[in-house]
Amino acid sequence: MGKMKAVVLLSGNGSNFKNILDRIKDGYLNMEICAVISDNEKAYGLQRAKDENIKTFSLKDNINDDLNKFLDKIDLDLIILAGYMKILPPDIVDKYNGKILNIHPSLLPKYKGMNTHQRVIEDKESFHGATVHFVTDKLDGGPLILQQKISVDAKDTAETLKEKVHCAEYSIYPLVIKWYIDGLLEQSENNFLFKGEKIESPIQDISNIK
Ligand code: GRF
DSSP: OOOEEEEEEESSOOHHHHHHHHHHHTTSSOEEEEEEEESOTTOHHHHHHHHTTOOEEEOOSSHHHHHHHHHHTSOOSEEEESSOOSOOOHHHHHHTTTOEEEEESSSTTSSOSSOHHHHHHHTTOSEEEEEEEEOOSSTTOSOEEEEEEEEOOTTOOHHHHHHHHHHHHHHHHHHHHHHHHTTOEEEETTEEEETTEEEOSOBOOOTTOO
């Protein structure tokens, strides 16, 4: 089989995109990123892509129509959301069902939506983290695949939590993408299959997984 083809959708800095790209370059991920797409033409992630000679595409006024048309032109295996701040419309989610991954900065189902780090501080949580999940029509509500927990210290601020969560993201997102590339992962309605076995809640301990 040839290399899988993925597109990355982002709205901002794109450090997760950069990290995934680094893991392609070091041979960990056997995949090609054929385009980086953004709803924000000023997103630094677009510049990162240009610097690597990866095709970029900015969504303008009718962003979902533009996105649909663009995606239709590519024979896609995977859509990677990496800090994409818009909600994908139902027709795209339907068309690419089981082929869309997202990373969210919280231990879902806790703290869906925005400003997760600040909300975690305000609620005096002891733990926080990141979650990789399949995307469905429910906001941050698709099957949860893998989580990494971090502890929240008394001195933490939203800013320090953001850094800690990003570190966690850089390890779990490439791992899930690798599982997907290796055919170990499959979406099955509201759950997912890992090596053919139905998993009902997110994997949190990867020590037993090779
Ligand atoms: C990450 O925290 C990710 O979980 C969320 O958006 C942020 C994107 O960060 N969806 P970056 O643009 O990859 O640095």
